[in-house]
Amino acid sequence: MIDVKSLSKVFFQHGEEIPILADLEMTVSRGECVIIDGPSGCGKTTLLNIMGCLARPTRGEVIIDRRRTSHLPEHFLCELRRSRIGFIFQQFNLLPGFTALENAALPLAPLGIGSKERRRRAEPLLDFLGLEDRKDFQVTDLSGGEQQRVAIARALMNNPEIILADEPLSNVDALTAERIIGVFRDLLEKGKTMILTDHSPLLARSLPITNAYRLERGRLS
Amino acid sequence: MIVNEFVVSYLVLLGLSAGICLPAAGAGWAAARRGRGGPDPAQRERREKNTYLVITLLGLGFAIRLVMIPLWFLTLHSLIPAVPGAMCLAGVHLLDSPFSFAATTLKFIIPLAYLFWLTLNAVDRRIETEPFLRAKLLWVAPLALLLAGESFFDLHFLLRINPRIVSCCTSLFDLPRGGALEAVRSAGTLWTAGFYACLVGALLASVRRLRPGGGKGRLPTALLSLLALLFLILALQTVFSPLLLHAPYHQCVFCLWGNRLDIALASAAAIAGLWLSFVGAALPDLRPYPEAERWARKLSRFALLCAIAGPAWLSVRYLAERFFF
Amino acid sequence: MKLSKHAAFWPIAARNLLRYRGRTIAVLIPLLATMACLSALTFLKDGTLAEALTALSALPDVTVQRREGGRDGSTGEEILGEISRYQNVRTAQPRIWGRAEVEGEAPGEAILAGVGADLLARLSESGFSLRSGRFLRDDDRGRALVGRLYAERRGIAPGDHIDLVNESGQRVAFTVAGVFDHRARLYAGGLILTDLETARAFFNYDPGRYTDVGVYLDDPLRADQAALRISAAREGVRAFTRADLADAARREYGSRAGTSQLLWLMLLVSAGLTAWAQGSSVSLEMRKEIGVLKAIGWRTLDVIEIKMMETAMIGLIGILGGGLLAIAYLRLGAPLLSSYFLDGAGAAVPFLPIRIGWSGVFLLLLLGLAPLSAATVIPAWRTGTIDPDRAIRNG
Numbered sequence: 001m002i003d004v005k006s007l008s009k010v011f012f013q014h015g016e017e018i019p020i021l022a023d024l025e026m027t028v029s030r031g032e033c034v035i036i037d038g039p040s041g042c043g044k045t046t047l048l049n050i051m052g053c054l055a056r057p058t059r060g061e062v063i064i065d066r067r068r069t070s071h072l073p074e075h076f077l078c079e080l081r082r083s084r085i086g087f088i089f090q091q092f093n094l095l096p097g098f099t100a101l102e103n104a105a106l107p108l109a110p111l112g113i114g115s116k117e118r119r120r121r122a123e124p125l126l127d128f129l130g131l132e133d134r135k136d137f138q139v140t141d142l143s144g145g146e147q148q149r150v151a152i153a154r155a156l157m158n159n160p161e162i163i164l165a166d167e168p169l170s171n172v173d174a175l176t177a178e179r180i181i182g183v184f185r186d187l188l189e190k191g192k193t194m195i196l197t198d199h200s201p202l203l204a205r206s207l208p209i210t211n212a213y214r215l216e217r218g219r220l221s
Numbered sequence: 222m223i224v225n226e227f228v229v230s231y232l233v234l235l236g237l238s239a240g241i242c243l244p245a246a247g248a249g250w251a252a253a254r255r256g257r258g259g260p261d262p263a264q265r266e267r268r269e270k271n272t273y274l275v276i277t278l279l280g281l282g283f284a285i286r287l288v289m290i291p292l293w294f295l296t297l298h299s300l301i302p303a304v305p306g307a308m309c310l311a312g313v314h315l316l317d318s319p320f321s322f323a324a325t326t327l328k329f330i331i332p333l334a335y336l337f338w339l340t341l342n343a344v345d346r347r348i349e350t351e352p353f354l355r356a357k358l359l360w361v362a363p364l365a366l367l368l369a370g371e372s373f374f375d376l377h378f379l380l381r382i383n384p385r386i387v388s389c390c391t392s393l394f395d396l397p398r399g400g401a402l403e404a405v406r407s408a409g410t411l412w413t414a415g416f417y418a419c420l421v422g423a424l425l426a427s428v429r430r431l432r433p434g435g436g437k438g439r440l441p442t443a444l445l446s447l448l449a450l451l452f453l454i455l456a457l458q459t460v461f462s463p464l465l466l467h468a469p470y471h472q473c474v475f476c477l478w479g480n481r482l483d484i485a486l487a488s489a490a491a492i493a494g495l496w497l498s499f500v501g502a503a504l505p506d507l508r509p510y511p512e513a514e515r516w517a518r519k520l521s522r523f524a525l526l527c528a529i530a531g532p533a534w535l536s537v538r539y540l541a542e543r544f545f546f
Numbered sequence: 547m548k549l550s551k552h553a554a555f556w557p558i559a560a561r562n563l564l565r566y567r568g569r570t571i572a573v574l575i576p577l578l579a580t581m582a583c584l585s586a587l588t589f590l591k592d593g594t595l596a597e598a599l600t601a602l603s604a605l606p607d608v609t610v611q612r613r614e615g616g617r618d619g620s621t622g623e624e625i626l627g628e629i630s631r632y633q634n635v636r637t638a639q640p641r642i643w644g645r646a647e648v649e650g651e652a653p654g655e656a657i658l659a660g661v662g663a664d665l666l667a668r669l670s671e672s673g674f675s676l677r678s679g680r681f682l683r684d685d686d687r688g689r690a691l692v693g694r695l696y697a698e699r700r701g702i703a704p705g706d707h708i709d710l711v712n713e714s715g716q717r718v719a720f721t722v723a724g725v726f727d728h729r730a731r732l733y734a735g736g737l738i739l740t741d742l743e744t745a746r747a748f749f750n751y752d753p754g755r756y757t758d759v760g761v762y763l764d765d766p767l768r769a770d771q772a773a774l775r776i777s778a779a780r781e782g783v784r785a786f787t788r789a790d791l792a793d794a795a796r797r798e799y800g801s802r803a804g805t806s807q808l809l810w811l812m813l814l815v816s817a818g819l820t821a822w823a824q825g826s827s828v829s830l831e832m833r834k835e836i837g838v839l840k841a842i843g844w845r846t847l848d849v850i851e852i853k854m855m856e857t858a859m860i861g862l863i864g865i866l867g868g869g870l871l872a873i874a875y876l877r878l879g880a881p882l883l884s885s886y887f888l889d890g891a892g893a894a895v896p897f898l899p900i901r902i903g904w905s906g907v908f909l910l911l912l913l914g915l916a917p918l919s920a921a922t923v924i925p926a927w928r929t930g931t932i933d934p935d936r937a938i939r940n941g
């Protein structure tokens with residue numbers, strides 16, 4: 001499903017090259033669950049963002065279902081992200097000033113779906129994630145665990161095949177973590193492809209991991 | 222210079238419009254020269270940013286230009302009291318002919334040029350390889366030239382006109398006798414017949430093109446649509462306006478549109494339909510790009526609808542006036 | 547183009563305005579001031595012009611005056627007789643009129659007009675209607691018809707006496723025969739009608755002299771030709787039609803409105819600069835939000851569109867709010883603006899003519915939205931083209 005070929009990423013700062021990723025090769029098949037581990041600052045988020053077409057590699061290629069993404073214009077990458085990829089961020093990244101339901105339904109707005117229909121589609125997802133009583137709360141009034149579940153609902157709104165989660169459990173309590181792991185298991189059973197980055201062994205222990213990679217000094221092992 | 226609130230407002234919007242669109246040309250040129258940027262993501266990002274700048278500026282510029290058309294005519298209308306002898310827009314135009322006529326003509330040509338560019342952009346953005354990227358970025362320059370020309374004519378007219386007596390209320394085709402103008406003025410039947418003939422031809426060619434498995438007939442559609450558009454303007458001027466204004470020798474499309482709102486709307490639909498038919502047919506073969514081709518066919522269908530509805534209403538009014546009133 | 551997508555964006559754009567209230571208000575305040583100024587100007591100009599054109603409708607088809615040494619002189623019986631014989635002239639009516647000061651009031655409060663029996667008998671055809679009392683008769687002397695607004699301001703009723711002062715300072719008493727109304731409030735507010743001889747005595751005109759002659763035509767559509775003929779027939783005579791007066795009114799008030807707009811331009815520049823500055827200052831939090839939106843599938847053009855929608859909403863609020871402020875300002879008498887606009891009205895105008903017409907609204911919409919959009923298009927582009935990867939990481 002996702003092929004990473006000779007992928008390199010270099011950042012430029014004050015005229016200096018800072019290599020982050022170097023010649024990575026990876027293949028993730030449909031329905032697999034892949035975990036990428038590594039010390040802080042090793043480039044896990046960068047790799048995830050490139051695989052999710054949020055950033056472009058300096059060299060190399062990400063191929064999603066035999067479709068090369070490096071040459072795609074920005075709006076095609078957006079289309080890809082909208083229809084096939086769901087992002088779950090470490091910091092939740094919800095929009096303050098909107099309710100849980102409105103945040104969860106944000107991916108539907110560019111599709112021209114009106115607010116009533118957006119509500120109709122988002123409600124079952126929030127119920128599934130145990131947020132039936134929190135739908136109309138402002139996200140700033142939710143706990144960390146609740147916010148992360150809203151973020152998960154947002155990631156799943158367009159029914160993506162690929163879910164990328166960047167340290168999804170790092171800002172939640174143990175109970176919420178269990179809950180989220182349960183959700184991930186459900187998604188894997190439904191045939192979703194998941195790529196996660198995480199420090200803790202909890203995910204590795206709890207999910208049917210197909211492949212585990214370690215990213216260190218820009219290389220995968 | 223004659224000062225009133227319309228003139229001041231128009232000058233402000235002219236400045237804004239030029240200030241938006243002319244830099245777009247610069248951005249387009251820079252982006253076109255940069256090319257696709259190769260594999261370097263930073264270069265690619267810069268080119269994409271510039272392209273978005275061009276699209277955004279031209280989009281806003283188009284919207285402002287569209288609303289400046291009725292403002293232009295309101296401005297001209299507001300100048301009538303200041304021009305002794307002028308009773309309509311044609312009389313005001315005589316103050317600074319031919320700059321005034323050039324300015325007014327470009328009011329119609331520029332939105333059509335914009336429409337062409339916007340259609341090309343919409344098609345290009347539906348194709349992964351963006352095959353028309355360089356073409357559309359380079360085409361901003363001629364569009365900017367047209368805009369610069371129009372701005373020059375507008376400014377020349379608004380800043381230099383002074384109240385002076387014009388001979389009388391005349392339309393373009395009432396003026397000098399003899400010559401090409403006289404020939405055009407008196408060939409109303411030819412223009413009307415030519416319009417309907419070309420319209421029917423363009424519609425048939427469009428329908429044939431839009432059939433499943435169709436695709437041929439781009440050239441006839443484009444040519445016939447353009448000709449129909451030209452004949453429409455001439456027919457409106459020489460035949461429709463005297464008939465519908467109940468003034469046998471008064472050939473003035475401005476008076477017609479100003480006094481008969483339904484005719485103005487029907488004309489707008491017909492012009493939009495014929496021009497979009499031309500644009501749809503003038504686009505390169507999009508069969509290798511299914512998504513883009515689907516969109517282009519939707520556009521052509523919409524154009525067909527306008528090109529039928531507008532002339533249909535014009536015909537109803539023509540027949541009603543001719544045979545019943 | 548999917549219209550539903552654009553419709554779905556509007557509530558989100560509205561919510562963004564509320565979320566970033568400070569920025570919204572910062573742009574709205576100068577915009578409200580700008581639009582209030584422009585709206586007041588537009589409504590007052592449209593109202594003044596409409597009032598002038600309404601007043602013109604009661605005038606003769608052609609008005610004939612005599613010029614002596616470049617100034618308005620008086621016409622005489624000989625001109626009257628000559629005009630009456632022209633083809634297409636139905637009747638030529640002499641008039642004597644001028645300013646009448648009212649004792650104890652500011653100068654220029656009223657115009658006293660003396661008209662002949664023929665016109666007095668046909669006042670209703672010119673749009674005059676009787677509120678109370680009676681119209682003037684052929685044999686009335688020293689009696690007057692006053693306008694409704696004039697009467698209401700001073701508590702005048704039929705049978706009352708009013709004292710008017712002529713140019714020589716003489717006080718002349720009039721008895722009010724009736725109170726009239728007219729759809730032109732200029733007449734109802736400042737016109738006093740009397741018979742020709744009473745007016746002659748008031749203004750000290752010699753027998754056989756008049757201020758001007760009102761010409762009524764069989765075919766009013768040929769008024770231009772009649773005016774031309776009359777002007778050409780005698781030296782020093784000028785004739786103008788209602789259309790000429792209407793054009794003069796349009797020119798004059800249009801010119802005043804155009805000149806006053808220069809003030810608006812200065813306010814507009816400040817509103818535009820504020821909008822640019824606010825649009826350009828994108829906080830780290832906002833950058834992150836844009837990055838997240840793009841991560842979940844919003845395109846660059848979607849973000850730009852939302853930003854332009856926010857601008858459009860601020861513009862519409864500014865136009866509406868500015869319009870309401872303008873109406874309040876005009877209701878309070880429009881200090882500064884009214885004295886400039888109504889200068890030279892001939893008589894004190896006891897009301898402020900206000901009109902909200904479609905062309906004025908169109909201009910306001912255009913001038914409220916276009917400059918604001920132009921000022922924010924580059925900031926919107928900058929916001930829309932934020933790199934999502936960098937934005938999410940760093941804000």
